[in-house]
Structure formats: C-alpha cells, structure tokens
Amino acid sequence: MNTKMGGKSIILRLELQTEQIHFGQLITVITENGGDVIAIDVIQTGSNWTVRDITVAASEQSQLEAITARMKELEGVRLIHVSDRTFLLHLGGKIEMKPKSPIQNRDDLSRVYTPDVARVCLAIHEKQENAYNLTIKRNTVAVISDGTAVLGLGNIGPYAAMPVMEGKAMLFKQLADVDAFPICLNTQDTDEIVATIKNLAPGFGGINLEDIAAPRCFEIEDRLRKELDIPVFHDDQHGTAVVLYAGLINALKVVGKRIDEVKVVVCGIGAAGIACSNILLAAGVKELIGVDRSGALVRTEEYSNTTWNEYAQRTNPHLRSGSLHDVIEGADIFIGLSAGGILKRADVQRMAADPIVFVMANPTPEIQPDEIEDIAGVIATGRSDFPNQINNVLCFPGIFRAALDCRAATINEEMKLAASAAIASVVSQQELNKLYIIPSVFNQEVVRRIRTSVIQAAIQTGVARRTPREFLQGDASAQAELQEQA
Ligand SMILES: NC(=O)C1=CN([C@@H]2O[C@H](COP(=O)(O)OP(=O)(O)OC[C@H]3O[C@@H](n4cnc5c(N)ncnc54)[C@H](O)[C@@H]3O)[C@@H](O)[C@H]2O)C=CC1
Numbered sequence: 359m360n361t362k363m364g365g366k367s368i369i370l371r372l373e374l375q376t377e378q379i380h381f382g383q384l385i386t387v388i389t390e391n392g393g394d395v396i397a398i399d400v401i402q403t404g405s406n407w408t409v410r411d412i413t414v415a416a417s418e419q420s421q422l423e424a425i426t427a428r429m430k431e432l433e434g435v436r437l438i439h440v441s442d443r444t445f446l447l448h449l450g451g452k453i454e455m456k457p458k459s460p461i462q463n464r465d466d467l468s469r470v471y472t473p474d475v476a477r478v479c480l481a482i483h484e485k486q487e488n489a490y491n492l493t494i495k496r497n498t499v500a501v502i503s504d505g506t507a508v509l510g511l512g513n514i515g516p517y518a519a520m521p522v523m524e525g526k527a528m529l530f531k532q533l534a535d536v537d538a539f540p541i542c543l544n545t546q547d548t549d550e551i552v553a554t555i556k557n558l559a560p561g562f563g564g565i566n567l568e569d570i571a572a573p574r575c576f577e578i579e580d581r582l583r584k585e586l587d588i589p590v591f592h593d594d595q596h597g598t599a600v601v602l603y604a605g606l607i608n609a610l611k612v613v614g615k616r617i618d619e620v621k622v623v624v625c626g627i628g629a630a631g632i633a634c635s636n637i638l639l640a641a642g643v644k645e646l647i648g649v650d651r652s653g654a655l656v657r658t659e660e661y662s663n664t665t666w667n668e669y670a671q672r673t674n675p676h677l678r679s680g681s682l683h684d685v686i687e688g689a690d691i692f693i694g695l696s697a698g699g700i701l702k703r704a705d706v707q708r709m710a711a712d713p714i715v716f717v718m719a720n721p722t723p724e725i726q727p728d729e730i731e732d733i734a735g736v737i738a739t740g741r742s743d744f745p746n747q748i749n750n751v752l753c754f755p756g757i758f759r760a761a762l763d764c765r766a767a768t769i770n771e772e773m774k775l776a777a778s779a780a781i782a783s784v785v786s787q788q789e790l791n792k793l794y795i796i797p798s799v800f801n802q803e804v805v806r807r808i809r810t811s812v813i814q815a816a817i818q819t820g821v822a823r824r825t826p827r828e829f830l831q832g833d834a835s836a837q838a839e840l841q842e843q844a
C-alpha cells in the first residue's frame with residue numbers, strides 16, 4: 359500500500375556546489391530519511407554550481423522535516439527555500455469565477471448589463487420560475503458551513519473552514535459540472551444561520567450544508583427543508599450515509615454475510631454517525647450499537663444531548679453498556695465517524711470472523727489500515743490514499759446533478775437509496791474483492807449512474823418539477839441502464 363500517495367510533499371530549492379557534492383549523495387540522504395524523489399527541475403546552472411528544485415514525498419511530516427534539516431547540514435549544499443506543495447495549491451484560493459461570454463463592445467455591455475438586462479429582470483419578476491432559465495440558479499449550489507465540525511478538526515471557525523468548502527466546490531464542478539459557491543458564515547447561532555440561508559437562497563438551485571456540528575445541524579436542516587422550495591442536503595449526514603451503504607452492500611458480498619444478521623457498532627454519534635445508523639436500520643440491520651465518548655448509548659440512561667435519547671430508543675436492542683472495547687466483542691461491522699486513533703488492533707481481534715472495518719474519520723482514521731490488514735475482512739477509510747475510499751464525494755456531485763436536472767423540490771429517502779444502489783453497481787461482480795468494494799471518485803460511471811437512478815426515483819416519488827427529455831420519452835438507453843443496475 360502506498361501511504362505516500364496523496365500524502366505530504368515538499369519542493370526543496372537547493373544550490374549545489376558540484377565539486378563538493380554529487381547528486382547521488384543527495385538522493386541517498388533523502389531515501390535514507392524515508393523520502394521519495396518524485397521530480398527534479400534544473401533552475402539555473404554555472405560552471406561549478408547548479409540550482410535545482412527537488413520534489414520529495416514522504417508518508418510522515420517528521421520525515422520531511424528530517425530531510426530538510428539534513429540538507430542544511432550537508433557540505434556544498436545551500437537550502438534556498440522549502441515550499442509545501444499543498445500550500446502552493448491553495449495560494450489565492452482554489453477556484454475562480456469566469457464569464458460565459460466576453461463583453462467586447464457597447465452592444466454586448468448593453469445586453470448583459472443595463473439597459474437590456476432590465477427586460478430579463480422583468481420577465482423573472484412576472485414569472486419567478488423564469489429564474490431557472492435566465493439566471494445561474496438552475497446549475498448552482500451553495501456549499502455552506504459555520505465551521506463548527508470541519509473534517510475531524512472540530513470547531514475551527516468560518517475562515518479556517520473555507521479550504522474545505524472551496525475543495526467541495528471544485529469537486530462539484532469537475533465531477534458533475536455543477537457550479538458551487540463556498541460560503542462560510544460568521545455565526546454559530548441556529549436562528550441566524552437559518553435566516554441567512556433563507557435570505558440567500560433565491561440565487562441557488564440547491565443548498566449543500568457542510569461541516570455543521572451535531573445536534574444543531576439537525577434543526578438547521580429540518581427548518582430549511584420545510585421553509586425552502588429547493589433541495590437542502592446536509593452532506594455529512596446524507597452524503598456519507600449514501601456512500602457508506604453503497605460500500606456495505608458490496609462489503610457484505612465479499613464476506614458472505616446478510617445485512618439482517620450482522621451486529622454493527624457505530625462509533626461517533628454525531629451528524630454522520632446518526633445518518634449512517636439511520637440508513638442501516640432502514641436497510642434491515644437489527645443489532646446496532648452506537649458509541650460516543652461516554653460509551654455505548656443505551657435507552658436506560660438519560661442524556662443531555664436529546665438526539666442521543668431518541669437514538670438510544672431505536673438502537674442497542676440488548677441494552678449493551680460499557681466502552682467501545684466492551685461492546686465491540688463479536689461485532690461483524692465497525693463504522694467509525696468519530697476521531698483518529700481510537701480503535702485498537704485488539705478490538706478488531708475481538709470482532710466476529712471477517713470483520714468489516716470502515717474507519718471513516720478524517721483526516722486520521724480510527725485505526726491505520728496497515729495495523730489490521732491481516733485480520734480484517736474488508737477495510738475502508740475516508741481518504742484518497744488507501745483502497746476503498748468511503749467518502750461523501752462519491753455522492754454529492756451526482757445527487758445534486760440529478761436534483762438540479764429534474765428540478766427536484768427535495769432530496770428524499772428514495773433518491774438516497776437509489777444513489778447508494780447506483781454507486782454500488784459500478785463495481786461489477788467480477789471486479790468485486792476486499793480491496794475494491796467502492797468505485798473511484800474518478801470513475802465517470804459514478805455520476806452518470808447516480809443521475810439516472812436518482813432522477814428516476816424523484817419522478818416516481820413525485821418530487822421532480824421537470825422531467826428531462828430522455829425520461830419523458832422513456833428513452834431506451836436510460837431504461838436499459840436502470841435495468842442493468844437493478
Ligand atoms: N468519510 C466521509 O465521507 C466522512 C467522514 N466524516 C468524518 O467523521 C467524523 C465526524 O464527523 P461529523 O459527524 O460531521 O462530526 P460531529 O462533530 O457531528 O460528530 C462527531 C462525534 O464523534 C464523537 N467523538 C469524538 N471523539 C470521540 C471518541 N474518542 N470516541 C467516541 N466518540 C467520539 C463526538 O462526541 C461526536 O458526537 C469526522 O472525523 C469527519 O471528518 C464526516 C463526514 C463524512
């Protein structure tokens with residue numbers, strides 16, 4: 359497994375005195391300290407000196423620090439500067455806005471701007487629905503966070519949340535051609551968040567809520583869903599649940615177990631953990647135990663977090679109590695949506711045969727896959743640098759593509775289940791194995807299949823306000839594709 363992939367990398371700009379140091383010596387120092395040289399660029403050369411940019415990747419930040427320190431000590435080497443490639447990619451932000459057509463003369467100006475734009479405004483004023491045809495609304499989603507549960511980093515605030523929201527916007531565009539705006543709100547007050555989102559909704563065809571901590575995220579989403587006529591989708595809840603269920607459909611096939619016979623432990627009963635539990639209960643799981651910091655949630659206890667009281671009523675049928683280490687005994691499936699490093703190899707050893715271990719906390723999973731590779735039936739993480747990436751990025755671009763295309767009023771349970779089945783179907787029976795239960799983010803079939811299945815589900819459940827042409831005509835290829843996925 360290449361743990362350096364997608365990991366840390368730096369560019370070292372070095373001036374080398376070629377009579378004092380050979381390039382081979384440098385490479386040896388880098389590899390001895392755990393680095394891989396992945397690119398070399400010559401910047402300048404003289405008769406007995408050269409300036410080079412050396413791109414070095416490593417699995418740990420400490421290795422890169424050791425390599426940098428060694429460069430400073432070597433005879434004949436001057437370290438000019440070190441750049442972190444990830445930070446370079448973020449300079450000035452990751453996205454920009456571009457006009458669809460240039461404004462080259464006064465005639466263009468008067469049409470895109472005043473006076474002619476006024477006629478377009480009035481057409482929308484007369485019939486509000488025209489906003490879908492005459493503005494960016496029909497293809498635009500707002501990605502909105504208050505910065506309270508950013509990845510696994512916690513409440514880091516709206517400024518620090520922006521890089522994640524920009525990243526989500528990039529993915530919306532690249533994977534599904536949806537235009538997305540990253541918006542981070544400088545308030546953590548539920549009423550203010552609801553009011554702000556309602557007020558900015560007119561320009562958007564959908565709202566993707568992101569990284570808002572539980573339990574506030576539930577109220578915010580519920581209220582917005584009631585009050586807005588566009589889809590409101592809390593990605594950390596529903597996107598994660600959709601992809602988790604897709605992965606589980608296939609993982610169960612790999613280990614030969616049935617969903618109604620497995621014991622499941624979900625750790626981290628926050629936004630993602632509750633939504634994932636809900637989809638599993640709906641899919642037929644009978645024994646599901648939720649665990650948070652204080653241990654297993656059990657209905658005989660009273661929690662100050664009222665969401666947990668309601669959760670405990672629906673789960674843990676045998677009233678198991680104790681820590682994660684107690685209740686994991688005999689479990690077939692562990693789902694981690696909590697914090698890095700909290701699951702131990704000894705815990706996995708106490709699970710049932712061929713345990714399914716989905717350690718989805720970001721950026722650090724509950725246990726490093728390398729520690730349990732030999733004892734787990736199937737392992738998945740939320741990250742790009744291990745096989746089986748269970749991450750909501752597999753869902754949100756496709757599900758919003760579908761919702762926008764059929765102008766869905768909401769994204770309902772049937773549409774989510776259709777998305778899970780579509781994602782799972784991308785991995786064929788022949789391809790399916792413990793290292794490949796879920797398709798890659800870059801597999802173009804993912805968005806295509808989600809779109810087809812989700813639009814179909816929206817039409818069947820009466821929430822589509824527009825029927826795309828291929829569905830109107832009972833298009834043969836869309837029908838064939840649906841049958842293939844069934
Ligand atoms: N792979 C994926 O697609 C996704 C992964 N995540 C990850 O899941 C984690 C949780 O995200 P959210 O549900 O949005 O956050 P959240 O803040 O709503 O919930 C986190 C829950 O985990 C609990 N927790 C924290 N440390 C714990 C520990 N040591 N033991 C037991 N429980 C613990 C917290 O008390 C809280 O209830 C984060 O690491 C996030 O990055 C979230 C969404 C999608």
Ligand SMILES: CC(=O)C(=O)O
Nearest residue numbers: 508509510720749750
């Ligand atoms: C993937 C994601 O949305 C998260 O970790 O919060």
Ligand SMILES: [Mg+2]
Nearest residue numbers: 509568569594
């Ligand atoms: Mg998130």
